[in-house]
Amino acid sequence: MTTKTCMLWLAAGLFLATATPALAQTPPPAEPPPPTTQPPPPAPRASQSTASFPTKNIFVDINGGYQAASHNLVVTSTPTIYDEQARIVSTQKVGGGALFDFSAGYRVWHDLAISVGYAYSNSSADAQVVASVPNPVFFDQPVTRTVTATGLKHKEDIINIDLVWSQPINSKMDAALSIGPSIIHTAQELATSVNVTPQTQDVTVAFTESQSKTGFGFNIGGDFTYLIQPRVGVGLMARYVYGKVNLPAVDGLTLGGFQIGGGVRLRF
Numbered sequence: 001m002t003t004k005t006c007m008l009w010l011a012a013g014l015f016l017a018t019a020t021p022a023l024a025q026t027p028p029p030a031e032p033p034p035p036t037t038q039p040p041p042p043a044p045r046a047s048q049s050t051a052s053f054p055t056k057n058i059f060v061d062i063n064g065g066y067q068a069a070s071h072n073l074v075v076t077s078t079p080t081i082y083d084e085q086a087r088i089v090s091t092q093k094v095g096g097g098a099l100f101d102f103s104a105g106y107r108v109w110h111d112l113a114i115s116v117g118y119a120y121s122n123s124s125a126d127a128q129v130v131a132s133v134p135n136p137v138f139f140d141q142p143v144t145r146t147v148t149a150t151g152l153k154h155k156e157d158i159i160n161i162d163l164v165w166s167q168p169i170n171s172k173m174d175a176a177l178s179i180g181p182s183i184i185h186t187a188q189e190l191a192t193s194v195n196v197t198p199q200t201q202d203v204t205v206a207f208t209e210s211q212s213k214t215g216f217g218f219n220i221g222g223d224f225t226y227l228i229q230p231r232v233g234v235g236l237m238a239r240y241v242y243g244k245v246n247l248p249a250v251d252g253l254t255l256g257g258f259q260i261g262g263g264v265r266l267r268f
Helices: 003-024
Strands: 057-067 071-077 087-094 097-109 111-135 142-169 173-196 203-227 232-247 255-266
Touching: 003 255, 057 111, 057 232, 071 255, 087 142, 087 173, 087 203, 097 255, 111 173, 111 203, 142 203, 142 232, 142 255, 173 232, 173 255, 203 255
Parallel strands: none
Antiparallel strands: 057 097, 057 255, 071 087, 087 111, 097 111, 111 142, 142 173, 173 203, 203 232, 232 255
């Protein structure tokens, strides 16, 4: 073998030795792109009540105002005077008077609440008393006398148990409607008799007495509230209360009336 041939074989061997590793190495496969991540779905928002902001479960309303009423009372009695029957008729009017009103309630479902309230009203009026007084000597010769009984008091204590539905107007104002039964206790002063000067037909003064009774009725009303702060506000109320009782001297005494007032509103 000649020197030239040896050199050719040596060159070929070197070429194969260097080319084989390069051919054996294959490029690594391309890495897949990272999976795209989707943002988690937003958490469901808690349902919000339609009550005015902020939603409070407990409310307290305190009002002062006026109860408008107009009831006429007629009391008739027939006492025996000088061994003869006399007749005494007292007429008076029960009018309106000052009102104090307090109620507290709890929201039981959405905008529906239950409340218990107390209202107090009082007034006074005069009664005209007409007395037919027998003659102390002669039979069937009565004389009519008229006197006035002043300042006869009328009082009412009212308990209202209501369903209250409220509706927001905006974030600070809301309106409410209420309806429910009422328990009404009344005390009424009445002129039931007169004082006759002995052996005369002169009437000096009317005798009065207080009669009381508890009855049942109903009430329906509305309320408007404006919140000055989240827990404190002011408001206006209007309500109609109706009831009726039978007193010993008066049958079918009408109670209640139209109530209007305003005051403080508290929310907790």
